[in-house]
Amino acid sequence: MRLSKRKAHLRKAGFKKGTASPKQGQTVAFPTVSDSKYVRLEKKAFESRVHTSNNVLTFKDTDGTDTTVSALRPRPNASNVVDEYSGCGDESLHPDVCTNKLMVQAKVQALFNSAFKKHRHDKPNCEGDLNFDAANSVRWGLGWRKRLKCTKCSYMSDNHNLYEEVENKKGPGRRATKVNIGLQLGLCTTPISNTGVRRIFNNANIIAPNQAAMQRLSDKVNEKIQSVNIRDMHELLLKKMP
Numbered sequence: 001m002r003l004s005k006r007k008a009h010l011r012k013a014g015f016k017k018g019t020a021s022p023k024q025g026q027t028v029a030f031p032t033v034s035d036s037k038y039v040r041l042e043k044k045a046f047e048s049r050v051h052t053s054n055n056v057l058t059f060k061d062t063d064g065t066d067t068t069v070s071a072l073r074p075r076p077n078a079s080n081v082v083d084e085y086s087g088c089g090d091e092s093l094h095p096d097v098c099t100n101k102l103m104v105q106a107k108v109q110a111l112f113n114s115a116f117k118k119h120r121h122d123k124p125n126c127e128g129d130l131n132f133d134a135a136n137s138v139r140w141g142l143g144w145r146k147r148l149k150c151t152k153c154s155y156m157s158d159n160h161n162l163y164e165e166v167e168n169k170k171g172p173g174r175r176a177t178k179v180n181i182g183l184q185l186g187l188c189t190t191p192i193s194n195t196g197v198r199r200i201f202n203n204a205n206i207i208a209p210n211q212a213a214m215q216r217l218s219d220k221v222n223e224k225i226q227s228v229n230i231r232d233m234h235e236l237l238l239k240k241m242p
Contacts, residue, residue, distance in 0.1 A: 038072060046074035094134035100206045102142050102179055103162040115148040115157035128152030141180035141209040141217075176217070180209065184221040194218060 143163030165175035201208035
């Protein structure tokens with residue numbers, strides 16, 4: 001049987017049984033897969049780094065320079081346990097309304113009773129609700145000064161201190177609150193610092209007082225405690241003397 005030219009050529013040029021491969025002993029280098037990781041940014045980070053100009057998206061690096069990197073579709077913002085339990089549910093409410101606060105109940109009752117009566121007298125036909133004016137609340141350590149405002153009309157009540165003040169205030173300025181002084185007295189008998197108690201307040205969704213103000217009040221309370229201790233020791237020594 002006569003072979004075709006193509007098969008005859010393959011028999012001569014093709015690999016023959018028992019013949020060593022010309023690639024024997026050589027290492028074959030396969031292309032490696034890139035180690036680059038593709039990460040989808042959270043929505044907040046995406047909006048801060050991707051800018052739109054004339055319907056063209058430009059991606060900026062951490063130093064603010066433009067890069068040729070193409071940003072992937074953003075993923076939802078990650079939520080942690082603190083956000084889950086400290087969120088206010090209703091976006092129409094002021095975030096300050098959804099926090100826990102220390103208030104004297106008798107003063108809160110006086111604020112609502114006086115505001116209800118005056119609102120009914122000034123706006124008899126208004127059917128709005130009276131809510132805390134959280135945007136204009138004044139914080140004094142752990143104490144708060146608040147007022148009520150109507151949700152429909154322009155009525156706003158007078159500001160009320162929802163905390164108790166010390167009575168022996170000397171000199172100008174606002175009087176100190178009893179709750180702030182009581183907090184510092186309690187901290188003097190425990191190993192908890194101002195920083196530690198602020199962390200406790202924040203985890204309990206209570207707006208913590210300013211740390212610098214807490215330290216100033218702590219210094220004053222410590223001076224008073226020291227003077228009282230010195231006076232008591234002096235009186236005890238006088239009693240023991242013949």
